[in-house]
Amino acid sequence: MIESYYYSSTMFKASIFAYAVVVAAYLIGLFLKKKWFGQVSLALFGAAFVICTAMITSRWVEAGRPPFKSLYESLIFAVWTISLVSLAAEWRFKVRLIGFLSSLAIIGIFLFSLTKRDVEIIALPPALQTWMFIPHVISYFLAYGALFVAGLGAVLYLFFPKGISSHHTLGEQARIDFSGLTYQLAKLGFLFLTAGLLLGAWWGQSAWSNYWGWDPKENWALITWLIFAAYLHFRNISSMDERKLSWVVIIGVMAIMFTYLGMDYLPTAGDSMHVYTKD
Amino acid sequence: MEELKNKPPSSNNGHHQTDSQLLTKCILLISLTVAGGILSQNIYHWVGQNSLGLLAGLFAFAAVMVMYAKPLFKIIGTPHFTVPNLIAIALATAVGTFVPQKTDMASGGLVGLLQLNDLFHSWWYVSLYALLAVGLVKSSSKKRFTKENVGFHLAHLSPILILFGFWVDYFMGFRGIIKLEEGQQKSTVLLYKGTSGFIHDSITLGFNIRLNHFEFEKHKPDYRIQIWKRDTIGRAVMVSHGETDDTNPPKIVASLPLEQGKIHRIYGTDRYYRLSEFYPDFEFDYKYPANTDTIAAKDPGILLDLKTPEGDAFVQFRANQSGRNKMADVVKMGAGLEFYWELPEDLAKGLVKSPVPADLAKDNRVIFDGKNEKIYFLINGLFAVKPLKIKQFYPISWNDSIGFSVRYLMPDVAYLQAVPSSKSEELNKPVAKVEVWKAGGPATVAYLYPSSNGDDSGVFKVPGNTHFLALESFKDKETKYYKSELSVINNKGEVLKQQSVKVNEPMLYNGYRFYQTDYDPNKPNYSGIGVSHEPGLMVIYLGFYLMVAGVAHMFYIKKKS
Numbered sequence: 082m083i084e085s086y087y088y089s090s091t092m093f094k095a096s097i098f099a100y101a102v103v104v105a106a107y108l109i110g111l112f113l114k115k116k117w118f119g120q121v122s123l124a125l126f127g128a129a130f131v132i133c134t135a136m137i138t139s140r141w142v143e144a145g146r147p148p149f150k151s152l153y154e155s156l157i158f159a160v161w162t163i164s165l166v167s168l169a170a171e172w173r174f175k176v177r178l179i180g181f182l183s184s185l186a187i188i189g190i191f192l193f194s195l196t197k198r199d200v201e202i203i204a205l206p207p208a209l210q211t212w213m214f215i216p217h218v219i220s221y222f223l224a225y226g227a228l229f230v231a232g233l234g235a236v237l238y239l240f241f242p243k244g245i246s247s248h249h250t251l252g253e254q255a256r257i258d259f260s261g262l263t264y265q266l267a268k269l270g271f272l273f274l275t276a277g278l279l280l281g282a283w284w285g286q287s288a289w290s291n292y293w294g295w296d297p298k299e300n301w302a303l304i305t306w307l308i309f310a311a312y313l314h315f316r317n318i319s320s321m322d323e324r325k326l327s328w329v330v331i332i333g334v335m336a337i338m339f340t341y342l343g344m345d346y347l348p349t350a351g352d353s354m355h356v357y358t359k360d
Numbered sequence: 361m362e363e364l365k366n367k368p369p370s371s372n373n374g375h376h377q378t379d380s381q382l383l384t385k386c387i388l389l390i391s392l393t394v395a396g397g398i399l400s401q402n403i404y405h406w407v408g409q410n411s412l413g414l415l416a417g418l419f420a421f422a423a424v425m426v427m428y429a430k431p432l433f434k435i436i437g438t439p440h441f442t443v444p445n446l447i448a449i450a451l452a453t454a455v456g457t458f459v460p461q462k463t464d465m466a467s468g469g470l471v472g473l474l475q476l477n478d479l480f481h482s483w484w485y486v487s488l489y490a491l492l493a494v495g496l497v498k499s500s501s502k503k504r505f506t507k508e509n510v511g512f513h514l515a516h517l518s519p520i521l522i523l524f525g526f527w528v529d530y531f532m533g534f535r536g537i538i539k540l541e542e543g544q545q546k547s548t549v550l551l552y553k554g555t556s557g558f559i560h561d562s563i564t565l566g567f568n569i570r571l572n573h574f575e576f577e578k579h580k581p582d583y584r585i586q587i588w589k590r591d592t593i594g595r596a597v598m599v600s601h602g603e604t605d606d607t608n609p610p611k612i613v614a615s616l617p618l619e620q621g622k623i624h625r626i627y628g629t630d631r632y633y634r635l636s637e638f639y640p641d642f643e644f645d646y647k648y649p650a651n652t653d654t655i656a657a658k659d660p661g662i663l664l665d666l667k668t669p670e671g672d673a674f675v676q677f678r679a680n681q682s683g684r685n686k687m688a689d690v691v692k693m694g695a696g697l698e699f700y701w702e703l704p705e706d707l708a709k710g711l712v713k714s715p716v717p718a719d720l721a722k723d724n725r726v727i728f729d730g731k732n733e734k735i736y737f738l739i740n741g742l743f744a745v746k747p748l749k750i751k752q753f754y755p756i757s758w759n760d761s762i763g764f765s766v767r768y769l770m771p772d773v774a775y776l777q778a779v780p781s782s783k784s785e786e787l788n789k790p791v792a793k794v795e796v797w798k799a800g801g802p803a804t805v806a807y808l809y810p811s812s813n814g815d816d817s818g819v820f821k822v823p824g825n826t827h828f829l830a831l832e833s834f835k836d837k838e839t840k841y842y843k844s845e846l847s848v849i850n851n852k853g854e855v856l857k858q859q860s861v862k863v864n865e866p867m868l869y870n871g872y873r874f875y876q877t878d879y880d881p882n883k884p885n886y887s888g889i890g891v892s893h894e895p896g897l898m899v900i901y902l903g904f905y906l907m908v909a910g911v912a913h914m915f916y917i918k919k920k921s
């Protein structure tokens with residue numbers, strides 16, 4: 082990992098450093114409990130996001146293609162979407178805990194990405210030489226970002242079912258309702274999940290004349306989508322308590338992780354054309 | 361929202377049921393349907409996979425459904441039914457990713473009985489979607505068609521369009537392949553079964569597809585200095601090309617662009633390296649002092665540039681080293697070449713006679729006399745002596761373009777300098793000159809070049825370490841594109857359409873889609889053209905669009921009450 086870090090680009094090193102600073106700032110904020118410091122950590126998070134954006138942009142330019150091909154590139158893009166959604170959620174719901182947990186998770190993703198680092202930029206295979214995969218990937222990663230943060234909200238709900246007071250959140254309003262936050266983000270995520278799934282089928286038809294091939298990765302994308310669809314309908318059953326709903330979201334996020342990273346462990350993975358190639 | 365949220369449907373006997381009772385009931389109804397699907401498909405298989413069997417199976421399914429049709433239709437379309445329905449599809453799909461889908465053969469045991477080997481086309485799996493579709497229709501019909509409900513209706517009717525399109529394609533569409541070699545034309549499509557790659561049938565199109573030309577191109581090479589590492593010191597064989605019998609292959613650590621002069625640390629070792637020169641088309645440029653008067657004839661040699669029927673080459677002869685002073689006519693110039701500083705006795709005596717003794721002229725020979733700067737030609741019984749001039753071209757045969765010139769005549773080859781250089785800017789024979797050093801220590805020079813035959817030539821092993829440096833390109837192993845030029849030809853031989861087909865750029869003709877799907881690295885003029893026919897595609901696409909629009913409307917456009 083250290084060796085991989087050593088050969089990483091300066092941009093990558095700067096990003097990982099910036100997010101480490103963000104984590105530290107949130108950590109201090111948790112103890113300091115000052116509203117102005119909440120603004121500081123949010124600003125630092127924003128700055129880290131800008132650096133991450135610059136990293137992705139420079140790789141896009143260097144590669145001459147969108148940097149969404151390899152697992153490594155997609156992990157970095159996941160960092161970007163998680164940051165974007167967290168920033169938006171923090172802005173909207175004034176909840177610092179989300180920023181703290183997201184930036185912590187982002188550090189974890191960065192460390193994991195080091196073990197998957199591409200030694201050089203890979204050329205796009207013919208099937209990916211189309212603009213069609215760009216909206217597909219962007220939709221999916223926005224969905225993953227939103228649903229990941231929704232999952233954080235669901236976990237927080239389990240810990241703080243009554244919400245937390247504004248004293249802890251450093252926000253303006255009296256209480257933060259985590260189930261509401263989870264629901265709003267799950268809706269956003271579901272919309273992009275739907276778009277990503279359908280764009281994927283559309284692209285599959287264009288590249289392989291096969292919009293649906295019962296491929297393991299496609300199947301798990303469908304499973305993920307069904308879980309979140311079930312979550313949305315669960316809410317219409319009156320006696321369903323929020324704890325159970327939170328668990329559905331957490332299971333959904335686990336399904337996302339499995340769809341994204343777990344395909345190699347399936348006995349049917351050999352048939353899949355979507356598994357991220359590991360060098 | 362309120363019409364659903366607070367009033368769970370009342371049961372047959374009048375009193376209200378709790379949510380969990382209702383859910384249990386729905387799970388039971390869904391399980392019954394799954395059981396009915398399994399039972400009836402097995403009946404279909406037992407009776408025989410023909411129309412009679414189909415009828416028997418469908419009848420059995422209907423019989424099962426009739427038993428609980430009333431409670432089913434009462435509750436279907438409510439969230440209590442929808443949630444377990446969606447979860448059931450999710451679980452079933454998950455099972456299908458753990459059990460290998462072998463659609464091309466029958467399976468026995470439980471797997472066969474439950475149709476788990478072709479789960480996605482099994483009756484019970486499909487029936488879960490049928491339940492969903494009924495629920496969608498019912499929930500949509502129950503909801504008023506108002507402006508703010510547009511999203512709801514779009515989101516809930518669009519899945520029906522998609523499922524309908526799937527269904528149409530499954531029964532009326534096909535996917536197959538035409539295997540063509542350049543110049544061939546065929547009208548027969550080999551059909552795949554379902555979504556598997558297994559060919560089970562064929563159909564004939566009403567026209568022919570001809571492959572005029574097939575080509576594929578690899579990416580341009582991108583040579584880089586690579587740092588590799590292995591767990592133990594040993595052979596430094598690279599596995600960039602995938603195939604190796606090495607159980608513990610080395611791992612690539614870094615692949616750095618060719619930046620001249622930039623210093624890199626070889627992480628994990630105490631060495632540094634830098635690229636001092638890159639030669640795209642490496643050759644040694646030989647240099648010899650122009651004035652040789654002061655050079656004693658210690659180790660004489662000659663450097664010749666040859667023009668042979670097989671191309672240009674150069675060769676060096678050494679007078680004092682037997683075996684390296686002559687060359688039989690392996691390059692088919694029409695004569696063997698020999699170099700002497702001082703002619704041996706038989707030649708010295710024979711070559712001044714006229715005619716030259718026959719035993720000396722048995723074979724065609726070109727003899728260089730270094731000291732006297734003469735060249736003797738003994739060719740096809742003819743004899744000639746010419747003064748040896750540097751850089752002058754001497755033809756050998758009747759063909760003026762075949763022969764040689766002398767680059768250097770060297771009294772002592774010790775003064776010959778081989779200077780690395782590049783013949784051209786083409787990447788024909790890439791070589792990188794690197795310097796490797798320890799901090800404060802002297803630099804070692806190494807020449808890196810790609811190892812073509814899998815041995816460890818061309819790499820630099822860091823002394824006392826498991827790291828090594830290599831010059832390699834990965835990029836040119838990857839395919840840039842495959843392209844098939846196709847013609848549609850009718851039975852009269854007329855060309856109806858002509859188009860190049862690439863991955864992502866299919867040819868559409870008559871409702872069929874022709875796309876690049878297969879190639880064979882060992883058969884460069886073969887191309888597999890996929891053929892598909894999806895009559896339901898536009899309905900599916902419409903469903904896609906409406907679903908996204910509907911969900912977006914429900915979430916963000918509908919006015920909150």
Ligand code: HEM
Pocket residue numbers: 310313314316317361364436437438439442445491492493494495496499512515516519907911914915
């Ligand atoms: C049998 C299948 C289904 C039934 C019976 C059903 C029924 C319902 C009902 C009754 C609602 C509540 C409507 C309201 O609150 O105004 C709802 C909400 C919703 N349904 Fe479905 N639905 C089904 C399948 C689907 C599917 C496949 C999708 C995916 C496109 C979907 C997407 C949604 C969405 C996005 C909502 C809004 C949820 C929310 O706002 O929280 N539904 N559905």
